[in-house]
Amino acid sequence: MSGYPCQDTQAQGSNQRAASIEKRFALSGRETDVLRCLSIGKSNKETSMSLGISIKTVETYRWRLMMKTQARTVAQLVHYAIRHGIIEIQE
Numbered sequence: 628m629s630g631y632p633c634q635d636t637q638a639q640g641s642n643q644r645a646a647s648i649e650k651r652f653a654l655s656g657r658e659t660d661v662l663r664c665l666s667i668g669k670s671n672k673e674t675s676m677s678l679g680i681s682i683k684t685v686e687t688y689r690w691r692l693m694m695k696t697q698a699r700t701v702a703q704l705v706h707y708a709i710r711h712g713i714i715e716i717q718e
Contacts, residue, residue: 654695659713661688665701666708 654662657678664674671685678685692698696707708714 654692654713658688658692658695661685662692662704662708662713665689665692666705666714 660678661674664677669677671682671689675682675685689704692704696704698704698707705714709716
């Protein structure tokens, strides 16, 4: 018994799978840092200098971000960052 009335085991399994998928595609702290830099317009080189990592590492994080968020462009990554509260629009 789950402790929650009227919750069947099939629904529990579905919820657990959804949580597992969300966790698998969750952004790491470093991915979030790279996303913030890219979202404010920093180049790969500027991002690497800001975070103290190589340009190749920035490129790898950018590729991972695009895979995880299913973004095809940096503009779509920025849109993802805004939607998920990673960055805020400054006026």
